[in-house]
Amino acid sequence: MDFDIQVKVAIYRALAATGQAPRADEIADQLVVPPPDVKKAYARLAQRRLLVLEPDGVSIRMAPPFSGVPTQHRIQSAGVQYYANCAWDALGIPAALGRPAEVISRCEQSHEPLELAVGVAGPEASSWLFHCGVPAAQWWQDIVFT
Amino acid sequence: MLFFRSEELIDAWCGSRAIPRRPTVRMDQLWQLAVTWYATRLEPESRRPAPTEMRRIFEGIGLEGDFWDPQADTFSGEQ
Numbered sequence: 001m002d003f004d005i006q007v008k009v010a011i012y013r014a015l016a017a018t019g020q021a022p023r024a025d026e027i028a029d030q031l032v033v034p035p036p037d038v039k040k041a042y043a044r045l046a047q048r049r050l051l052v053l054e055p056d057g058v059s060i061r062m063a064p065p066f067s068g069v070p071t072q073h074r075i076q077s078a079g080v081q082y083y084a085n086c087a088w089d090a091l092g093i094p095a096a097l098g099r100p101a102e103v104i105s106r107c108e109q110s111h112e113p114l115e116l117a118v119g120v121a122g123p124e125a126s127s128w129l130f131h132c133g134v135p136a137a138q139w140w141q142d143i144v145f146t
Numbered sequence: 147m148l149f150f151r152s153e154e155l156i157d158a159w160c161g162s163r164a165i166p167r168r169p170t171v172r173m174d175q176l177w178q179l180a181v182t183w184y185a186t187r188l189e190p191e192s193r194r195p196a197p198t199e200m201r202r203i204f205e206g207i208g209l210e211g212d213f214w215d216p217q218a219d220t221f222s223g224e225q
């Protein structure tokens with residue numbers, strides 16, 4: 001398997017297992033490779049939009065749909081708590097995990113809580129809505145804002 | 147990319163921030179997007195949809211127009 005793919009899979013599986021973004025040295029230990037090699041792979045994965053890194057170049061801000069930092073979009077599944085980057089990713093985490101989850105978020109205007117049960121076939125019937133203010137052609141101009 | 151309880155609350159949120167009102171997406175449509183983007187994300191062979199694929203994916207679940215086209219070089223914002 002391509003080294004970058006090994007790093008990507010290790011990152012995503014660690015996030016799926018714990019809800020926490022792994023440190024680069026943890027990935028290096030797991031793959032038994034030098035930490036600088038992992039750091040270079042992080043940069044390449046960021047170029048491919050599979051990661052969004054903090055300015056230090058090694059801390060994971062986003063591994064979509066997972067967030068490396070707390071957000072208003074929480075997901076609970078099998079006793080693990082996750083944070084999603086946005087409303088889309090809040091459903092993306094149950095889709096990635098392939099198991100039932102509870103999405104906990106809010107209406108951005110009224111702050112009414114949202115608690116949405118999501119099964120393996122999708123969310124329960126709900127009249128809640130999703131709104132994106134940024135056109136698709138501009139999503140990656142500032143993905144954190146998007 | 148946010149959740150809202152109703153169309154009226156989206157109107158209020160956009161209006162108070164001078165943010166253009168965009169098309170809304172239902173939860174069943176959002177689930178289809180989530181599955182398309184992320185269902186294989188933990189697997190080695192996963193990949194993001196290419197820009198050339200995205201407009202077709204969006205149209206397939208009823209999300210049409212340049213707003214959803216990642217290759218649109220102009221966007222009127224009039225949807």
